Amino acid sequence: MAGPAPAPEPGGSRDGSAERLLLDATRRAVRAPAERVALVLHLSRLGPPAPEPHHRRIARALLTEAAQRLDGQLFPLGNGDLALLCRAAHSRTPAANEPASLRSNLARLFGGEAAGPEAIVSLWPLPGQADLLLAYAAERLAAAEQFGAALRRDAIERSRTFSVAIPPEPAPMTGLPDFPEMLQRRTGALVARSGGTPSHALRPLFRELAFSSAALSAHYAPASDTSSDPWLLRHFGGRLEEPLLALIEAALPGSGPIGMAGTPPGFALHLNLSTKTIMKERSAHVFRLSRSIGVPIGVEVSLVEAAAMPEAFAAARSVLRRAGLRIVLGTISHQALLLTRPQSLDADLFKLDWSARLARLTEPDRGALASAFDAIGRERVILNRADNEEAVLWGLGHGIRRFVGHHVEVMLAAGRMLACAAASGCTLGQCSERAASATAPGRRFCRNLSLLDSGAPSAAPS
Amino acid sequence: MTALPELPSVELDTMALSSLARDCRLAGVERQVLLVRFSLLPPEYYRPHHGRLAESALEPLAGADRARVYRLPGHDLALAWRGDAGRQENRVLATLAVLFAEPAPPLPRFAELVRRFTVPRDAERLAACLAAPEPIEPQAPERPPLDLAALGAIERALASADMSRFSRRRSICRRDGSGQFRLAWEKRFLSVSEIGESLAPEHDLAGDPWLFRRLTRTLDRRLLALLSAPRELSSAPPFAINLNVESILSPAFLTFDVALPAGLRGEIVLELLPADILNDAPAFLFARDFVRGRGYRLALGGVAPALLPMLPLPALGLDFLELRYSSELASMPAAALDAASEERERILLAGADSPAALLWGEAQGFVLFQGRAALPVS
Incomplete structure (x- = not known):
């Protein structure tokens, strides 16, 4: 200038x-x-x-x-x-x-x-x-x-990465007691029209274990706003993957927040892993274990990582394919979907992040997005961050049936509460929060943990 | 004018042979080429006198029209000539057959050791043979990946370091109608390997990809500051710099934009990486539109062949696509290139260090090259 x-x-x-x-x-x-x-x-x-x-x-x-x-x-x-x-x-x-x-x-x-x-x-x-x-x-x-x-x-500007100081490297995580507090359980569900009525049936498809960015940031760098530095967060997340796999290996066959015992056949566990971790022996153990107990696993790799390390992604994809696991390409913004062709990366599922801007796209962008969905196949799209009704309705209006997000959790909680004999005194919010927690304290007040963890299908109010 | 490094005769001969194929194509004439590939011999088998014998064996063809001998890497020899020299050629082949008929160790087949080409028809086959063997890097001792403490130390050191000692340039050339390479722009960058050696020799800077990405943003700011210094750009030719999206939106870029001489406005190429674009696509779109409004051109760099089908240049709204030559790239079907960009003049082939790379790129219709085989004429 x-x-x-x-x-x-x-x-x-x-x-x-x-x-x-x-x-x-x-x-x-x-x-x-x-x-x-x-x-x-x-x-x-x-x-x-x-x-x-x-x-x-x-x-x-x-x-x-x-x-x-x-x-x-x-x-x-x-x-x-x-x-x-x-x-x-x-x-x-x-x-x-x-x-x-x-x-x-x-x-x-x-x-x-x-x-x-x-x-x-x-x-x-x-x-x-x-x-x-x-x-x-x-x-x-x-x-x-x-x-x-x-x-x-309100005048304090949100700082971005340029002012984010580098926190000290945390000690390697050796024990697991407080580790699950950084984990969030989310449920991916299929929303299907039920019998021609205007209501929708919800069928849980998978449980997702993912680290909370806010919790990661708070744990590793409480004095620094690392949440605005995506690269630091990825670094921190990467350090937790092996401990997470160790936790899963120990808990997968049982009940509890990490266990998959009692879940319906086909109900899957989805994990966010880096390509580096996918190639490790620990991952192979978990994949073998899941196969032996009949729990399907889906592994999510972010679109950014696939683009940053395409050779590593291709190698990881081969490993996952050989193990018969589902590959989920995650963290796809609608802008990224309009700019690129993620389907060329040969994943099974594509996780699109909801944004309110999706509801007010220009006509050309709407057309381009429809073409992108056609190319991917709407049955392979998961609408992520479906935290409100607007998101779910937008997805349904665009032929998407698979959702992850707070609104889905609330809908699932409503279905559980209808079926739960111990639900008196519980609120929808409490039920959905307990379902999202991977810690004993977070689930302490639930009196029907087997239902909370069941991943059972439910009819939910539309 | 960019100073040309002095090239060893082997390299000059290799480039000359590569140019021969290109010149023949441009001029619509033919040359015959006989290639003797000592580089295929087991190392313990090759002796200097073999080379001398082979040169002697080629002598009958030395009298052919426009004959010229080329000394190539790996002690390979080539001889090119014009027209029919069947009788002399047969004599040469017979001598070479005797030469390579020595007993053990087992040798490659004669047809592999001695190859025959007619250029430009066989230009790509010749180029594939001329491809410089991948240099065997000495095995570096394994170093631990960058960690937060080392990253912090590097960033602190960079804050006050004289960055000019890490500053590097590379020529990006455009092949003109006469087949000559003219400087299109320079690529200006900071040498990450030297920064690593100077500031964190005990760490592998790229060992943790995410911390490395973070480091590149710091380097962006330092590079922008370097380029914004008074008189730094007063006589600079057009240039390209690789930046993170966030760096384009930073105060340092605005300062650089202010410092940019009017003559360079519209001549600067900003190169972005796919992962950075996808990390924050809305920020990328904003940055793209902002810098385009300021007259910058944009390139997508660091694109692995496997990503070509995913990254359509028109949808991304970028001007250039930079590809690095590799055997994997050369084996990609044309459709994969088309998926990224059907406009070949928008594709820049980096790493064009060998005639094979150059010929492959030319066969694809590329006109922009970077590499030792595509140095600008003075």
């Missing part, structure tokens, strides 16, 4: 001062003879988890540059929006409508993160549409004055 270096890390006005300055500047601009224009980039309208620090950083850099070029002034507002007051056109290139061009560039850049490109940028010529800008600035000022304290509390 031409000119001086961009402004330091953005942090908008938290006390209404920028909003006041914007109001004053707008009033002056209305009285001034030269035509001005106001451009507002509504970063506050970006869908979560945006706006992320890099959105704010780059928006501010682009608008700072535009302000220098167009004799403008930039106002970083308390809600994260950026308002630019500037000349209507560049004096040296009068034909070029730079603010309009800037608007379309910003809309293209940020529009994908917002409800739509038109919602993310406002362009108000002054004095013609000064009333719109004045109303907007007044509204922002009122909000800043009213919620200033709350805004200040």
Whole structure:
């Protein structure tokens, strides 16, 4: 960007001062003879988890540059929006409508993160549409004055990896007593229409044992926000895989949170493993054990690892195929699905992460996603993070029947409670939380552990 | 101008023979080539006098039209000539047959030791024979993988290290219509192996892939800082740098963008890795659109052959695909390349260190190369 270096890390006005300055500047601009224009980039309208620090950083850099070029002034507002007051056109290139061009560039850049490109940028010529800008600035000022304290509390920027300090290497895990606390049990279920009625039947398909990122981060680096460094988390997770396999080897044939005794035939255990661990002898032991007791195993490898180490992934895939295990390709975002062809990696199941943005894709993206599902086969797609009804309904509407997520856990809990003689006094939330726990304390108050661990099919309310 | 390293005559001859095949194709003419492959002999069998004998054996053909002898790696010899020289050729073959008819140890078949080609028709077969044998790396002592303590120490050391001593460049060349290689851009990077040797010699930096990924982000920042230094880029040719997506979205990149001379705007290639793109696809999309708006071009690097069907360049919205030459790549069906990009001029063949690599790449229609066999003309 031409000119001086961009402004330091953005942090908008938290006390209404920028909003006041914007109001004053707008009033002056209305009285001034030269035509001005106001451009507002509504970063506050970006869908979560945006706006992320890099959105704010780059928006501010682009608008700072535009302000220098167009004799403008930039106002970083308390809600994260950026308002630019500037000349209507560049004096040296009068034909070029730079603010309009800037608007379309910003809309293209940020529009994908917002409800739509038109919602993310406002362009108000002054004095013609000064009333719109004045109303907007007044509204922002009122909000800043009213919620200033709350805004200040929220002002702590989420740090990203650049500021994540490296924690010390933890000691090798030798004992297992507190280890299951980092484990989460999740159930993958098939949602099927039952007998032509509008209700759905739930059939648990597999139990998944996975490490909680938050618990990993808290355990290994309580003083550091490692949750925002995916590579450190992978490093930590990798260290726990062998202890996890040891735990499974000991507990798999029995009952309890890790055991699979009493589960229906075909009910599988899914594990997240790195390609390195898959090749180890410990894995081979567990795979042999599972075969001997008739518990199918599915092994999930992340798409990122498969892409980072394709040779290792291919070798691991061969090992799993020879062992007759199911290969799950996990951590697939819908953007990754639109950008790539993960089906070429020859996995059995593909775990797509739900995002609220799936429900508001553009028409071309909807078409591309449908094509991707066709290429993979909808029966091989698992919708992961189906934590709410919207996710499940979206999946069902797109022909997906396999789900993992909190909403599924609650639906399963509802089915268990209907069948449980000891459920009085329990809530849905308690039942689903106990089912997700891999520790004795987390399951302590359940009076029907055999049902909790059964993986039995259930009819759940739709 | 990029300084050309001085090449040993064997390497020059190898490149010349490779160029012969290419030149013949471009000019639409033919040459005959006889290749004597001492490199296939068991090491204990080859003696220097065999080479001298073989050269003597080739003499009858030395008088053929446009005849030239090429000394190749592994003591191999080739002789190329124009037109029909059947009688002289028969004499040569008869002498060579005697030469290779010595008793034990068992030798490869004569047809393997002495090969005959007509280029350009047999260019790929010739190139496969010319492929430099994989250098046998001395067995490095096994070192423990990078751990958090070592990573932290490296990052602290990097914060104040003079990075210019680790800075390296490689030429990326575009083959022009006359078959010459012209510098398209330079690849600028920090030598990870030297950083490892200097700062953590007792650890294998890539031993833990995830900590290594983390380290690359630190290296990105240092490289960007190096390139942002005053006058660093004032007379720089177009160049490419490999960055993490997150680095593109960092303050260090914005500083670099400010420091970029106007003449280089639109000439810089940013190279990304598949795993990094997939690690945070929304961030990648944002970064891609941001830098494209700033005039940068984008390349996908580090693509293993097995990933080709998974990574369609048009869907990713990138300009170039960098592939590293390997026998695995060379054996991939064309459909796999098509799956990634049907536009061959967008594919850059890295590791084009041998005539085989170069010829394979040219046969695929590539025009962008990096490697010892594709050095730029001055």
